[in-house]
Amino acid sequence: QKEVEQNSGPLSVPEGAIASLNCTYSDRVSQSFFWYRQYSGKSPELIMSIYSNGDKEDGRFTAQLNKASQYVSLLIRDSQPSDSATYLCAVPMDSNYQLIWGAGTKLIIKP
């Protein structure tokens, strides 16, 4: 059974600080990894994808992938109240059609 695990939170971070979100997965052959953001009452939207070991930066967001340790993380620099949301990690299955979803981490940015 392939699994994706996240700490459900809530994770509370002061405004302007770095928020660090983590995700571990059980499938050693996974090649791509996705971070989605979901605001309360809204649907998920993609914010980052990462395919190679190391860091990928996009504005205030950095995704970090460590395949040997089977974890992927998302860092949000200079956190803003608008970053308050649930962040979902998703990892593909072998079938190439399905994503396995983590349960999500609720992030709260305190002004």
Add this chain to the structure above:
Amino acid sequence: DVKVTQSSRYLVKRTGEKVFLECVQDMDHENMFWYRQDPGLGLRLIYFSYDVKMKEKGDIPEGYSVSREKKERFSLILESASTNQTSMYLCASSPRTVADTQYFGPGTRLTVL
């Protein structure tokens, strides 16, 4: 921009009714998905389709069926609605492979009384 639309944002039905949820995408995507999302349980895949008239069961297909007669449209059917099917239903599509992102519709919040 990719657009995925769902027929209703909110829906209230009675136990035993047949319920149709429709999803339309306008980007010629091959794959379409139906999820339900419940507090504490995350996103759970009900059914997906990788081509017209093709469908595959997801993790929780019981009590549901689907139809994909046209590439852009994917319908979810609750044959006889029950109270435990009260949930947020999300439709998504993706272009070709799962290496491509999934794009979500706005969701339908279904309440079964």
